[in-house]
Amino acid sequence: MTAITLDGVKTASDIKAELRGRIAALRSHGVVPGLATLLVGNDPGSETYVAGKHRDCAEVGIGSLRIDLPGSATSADVRAAIKDLNNSREVTGYIIQLPLPVGHNENAMLELIDPSKDADGLHPTNLGRLVLGIEGELRSPLPCTPAGIVELLRRYDVPIVGKKVVVVGRGLTVGRPLGLLFTRKGLDATVTLTHSRTVDLAGEVRRADIVVAAVGVPHLIQADWIKPGAAVLDVGITRVQDPLTGKGRLTGDVHPDVASVAGHLSPNPRGVGPMTRAMLLSNVVKAAEQSLLA
Numbered sequence: 001m002t003a004i005t006l007d008g009v010k011t012a013s014d015i016k017a018e019l020r021g022r023i024a025a026l027r028s029h030g031v032v033p034g035l036a037t038l039l040v041g042n043d044p045g046s047e048t049y050v051a052g053k054h055r056d057c058a059e060v061g062i063g064s065l066r067i068d069l070p071g072s073a074t075s076a077d078v079r080a081a082i083k084d085l086n087n088s089r090e091v092t093g094y095i096i097q098l099p100l101p102v103g104h105n106e107n108a109m110l111e112l113i114d115p116s117k118d119a120d121g122l123h124p125t126n127l128g129r130l131v132l133g134i135e136g137e138l139r140s141p142l143p144c145t146p147a148g149i150v151e152l153l154r155r156y157d158v159p160i161v162g163k164k165v166v167v168v169g170r171g172l173t174v175g176r177p178l179g180l181l182f183t184r185k186g187l188d189a190t191v192t193l194t195h196s197r198t199v200d201l202a203g204e205v206r207r208a209d210i211v212v213a214a215v216g217v218p219h220l221i222q223a224d225w226i227k228p229g230a231a232v233l234d235v236g237i238t239r240v241q242d243p244l245t246g247k248g249r250l251t252g253d254v255h256p257d258v259a260s261v262a263g264h265l266s267p268n269p270r271g272v273g274p275m276t277r278a279m280l281l282s283n284v285v286k287a288a289e290q291s292l293l294a
């Protein structure tokens with residue numbers, strides 16, 4: 001058996017095509033959705049992701065603004081940039097690219113974002129709304145990677161209700177909010193959130209109908225950990241240098257042999273990463289649509 005590929009590139013492209021129509025409708029009402037990014041330092045991964053976000057915006061017709069601070073920026077510099085973004089009339093939504101360089105308190109910086117401009121759903125107010133399960137008028141943006149994972153499963157008709165989900169990794173951008181999202185009414189999965197101190201990780205993963213690996217440990221998840229037919233989403237990514245060519249290479253958390261056991265598998269790269277970007281665009285468009293209703 002070879003797993004069906006959960007193709008993030010194709011699905012993200014479908015979503016972008018859908019968003020283009022909604023953006024055109026917004027523009028016809030005089031609303032131009034916009035996104036700003038705040039990047040501190042020159043982490044190569046973060047630079048790639050931020051550049052990708054601006055390319056996506058241009059592709060679908062969202063305005064974008066890039067604020068880059070050097071690695072030497074102090075926490076006061078970052079706070080000042082956040083204050084400017086909060087006060088700017090032109091910027092309706094923005095993100096702080098994570099991780100911030102060592103020495104900056106990420107949670108403290110996220111807390112300074114105006115929650116109504118939080119395009120990433122990572123401000124405590126928006127995470128709190130996720131905890132409270134608030135829907136409807138007050139609907140807040142969902143963190144992009146968890147939203148992308150659920151959207152990818154939905155678009156491939158992978159059943160979620162009543163299924164056992166094991167999430168490997170409890171980080172802020174993926175594991176923690178994903179557990180909340182999967183257990184929301186309507187999705188109704190049973191979630192086990194595992195981490196570095198979990199006893200018998202392989203045993204936990206073996207019970208799962210859906211496995212999400214988001215730790216950044218190359219090939220941690222082995223084929224004999226997977227229940228035959230399970231859906232496996234490979235999220236964690238590690239940049240490794242090929243000792244022969246010296247070139248950088250991306251390696252996911254899931255061993256390639258998993259493809260012969262799983263029912264569905266999101267590759268890495270080209271799986272959840274592009275979905276993360278598509279969900280950011282979707283958050284920006286939804287916020288603009290809500291501003292029209294307000």
Ligand SMILES: Nc1nc2c(c(=O)[nH]1)N[C@@H](CN(C=O)c1ccc(C(=O)N[C@@H](CCC(=O)O)C(=O)O)cc1)CN2
Nearest residue numbers: 049095096097098099144145173269270271273274276
């Ligand atoms: N403020 C945020 N910071 C971070 C988030 C986030 O959602 N908000 N998530 C990740 C990084 N990320 C988005 O910012 C992200 C990760 C991966 C991709 C992606 O398209 N990856 C490609 C591979 C590209 C490459 O690395 O060369 C793929 O998987 O095919 C996009 C965005 C942490 N920080």
